[in-house]
Amino acid sequence: MSLANVASPLTPPKVGLRLQKQFSWVRAREAGVRAVLVSCASLSLITTLAIVYMFFTEAVYAVAPGSTAFFQDVSLWDFLTDTEWSPQFADKHFGILPLLCGTFVIAGIGSLIGLPIGLAAAIYLSEYAKPRFRRAMKPVLEVLAGIPSVVYGYFALVFVTPYVLRPIFQSLLHIDVDIFNAMSAGVVLGVMIIPTVCSLSEDALRAVPRGLREAGYALGSTKYDVSLKVVVPAALSGIVASFLLAISRAIGETMAVSIAAGQMPRLSLNPFRSMETMTAYIVNISLGDTPAGTIEYKSLYAVGFTLFLITLGMNVLAQRVMKRFREVYE
Template sequence: MPIVWLFLIVIAISAVGYVLGRSRALHSAGGDSRNLHSLPTFYGANVALKALIPAFGLLIAWLLLQPLYVNSQVSGMIPDTAIKEGSSRSLVMAEVRRTADGLNNAVSQGLLTEIEAANPNADNAEVTRILKEAGQVVTSDITQPVLLAAQKHRVMNTTGYSIMSVVIILAALAGTGISWWQTHAEYRARNVVEQGVRALLLAAASIAVLTTIGIVLSLVFNTWEFFKLYPASDFFFGTTWAPSFSGRGGASDLGIIPLLWGTFYISLVALLVAVPIGLFAAIYLSEYASPRVRSIAKPLLEVLAGIPTIVYGLFALLTVGPLLLDVFGDGGLGWMKAGTAVMTAGLVMGIMLIPFVSSLSDDIINAVPQAMRDGSYGLGATQSETIRQVVLPAALPGIVGAILLAASRAIGETMIVVLGAGAAARLSLNPFEAMTTVTAKIVSQLTGDADFASPEALVAFALGMTLFILTLGLNIFALYIVRKYREQYE
């Protein structure tokens, strides 16, 4: 049964339980709600929650644990002889899961029947052809052990989901029945419902933490698999980026240095654009602009933060790049060979970052007490002298933190780089040459006919882990600067 249908069935059961619980409470009180301990809605909500929470909790646990159980069972079917040199069992299991998904797609598209999909004597080359026809990424012929394991994986998953549907529906019905039986006039439904809502709020607050942990663990495990196949020293200190996708790493150079250089170079150009403009805009809005001008200019400036990055990328590709090429290309100074370059992406990314700098700096400057300005004016300082010598020094820690947060945003940008900076991984000081960044290469390594059991695909996780550590370090440093040097005013 599809998950959506199961979800709707549980919702329907809980809705019916709400009505039944409310009716039973009123009936036990003789139809007079004043004889109830709680309002009738609490009795209905009690039944609904006791139908929803156990069912959905069981659903989440089942969806998390079933893949682990199936993988552990299927992994034992793969003999050591089926694991190629330079590969690992986890990489072979990734291929098994892709093949199982391909079999499901082939059956749903009518390319295979259930009997053919479960045939242990199926021709490997024919299955490979059918999977490619079904849209599954398969870079080589499927071996017999992988095909058998994939068929077992598919059967176990299908059976598990069927059992899951029955168990969850029964859990929802059981929760409804038990809570309905408990409902009577003296039952403290409000207390139970409030405790249940409190537990739900706690679970919601934990999602962010658990999601972060899950992201980090997925990056760590896949990065570890990559370093089993490719030397870490060559990755971190290599100066050449040339993935070949022709083998298992032997013919590929996967040095991250050119990508880091492109990332920092483009981010530096972007900050050189965003910091002065954003800071000057913040000073004008907070110190010089009238309330009417500020009420109009500040929202207009913050609109830049809401524009999708793909729009900025198209702007860089179609407008800024050709404009720079006319000025610095062969028709002008002759420095630029194509519209995609560090300068193109840096200028457009800088425009995108202006609201990040201006809004945060504006809030920080406004937090400086007016008494400090008045004291400066009382000593004979002009407005510009007060801003330079009193306001900005007092707001400097917060401004530095805003700049560092904008730098983290620049380092993680992708679409502007893909469309505006090109795809060349090189070490160069020329801002009019095409370069690329870590994020752009993560996209390119995970798109197309990539073999996810190869270093050329797994390197994307190593790149992501490196980028995660860099941006996390910048964010921590920004928070440290703000907290250490922040002035507390009353």
């Protein structure tokens, strides 16, 4: 059955007067504006495609004739299992493990500090604080979030290590603390992720309807019971998502860790020594004049690709958690 057979006011009549869109400059402009706007919106897609194309051609499979990509020179197995990372030495090793170790030790310390403090602050702001206190505190958190990471790196190097870590660990506990150490980087990273955790978790906590809290009080709960056993579980999906986003940010953080943690790829769990993260390696290789096409240069893309995949995975997971386990209240 063709559409023309159906008598509809929308289809033009077959015989007689034929209605046609007349050309007018106004219509042309409308179409032109629309085309421009669509191309603006497509740019973000092009960015993503460019990132993927770049990593693919430089790390996985080279398209240009005569050049090879990183994983065509170094096997994926060596990359993932070798325990040494020494691309600038004569005896080159490309094992990502020391860099992964540095990244996760520092991000782990940051999470241990930042996640509980951020969540507790969110609970206080959403459940306990008076509205005036909350209105005063929010801009402070925004300022904390807006401080550049170079400044946090400086703070770790000039304040945290000499005035916080060394008195506690070196003078009291007699553990050697290097001037560049993973601990100070982790501490400032923890401070950096507090605003993220706090503001996202607070949104989730405040979305829990009042009725749930009142039901808790009606059963004889104290405020502590209501906050921790009713509101937090009800907002758990949002809280977990905020944690994942914060950890992903901690993993991708660059300047603070490259200033505070140093440039020593090391496969160890001692946080008082210097360590190198993936991000720190990436900026350090770009500081030296490494010519394009060498294996050191290509290692940049392999490490960048690993970092990209890890953070992308965590972000996608966070979105999934948000969507899947969201409790919807009327």
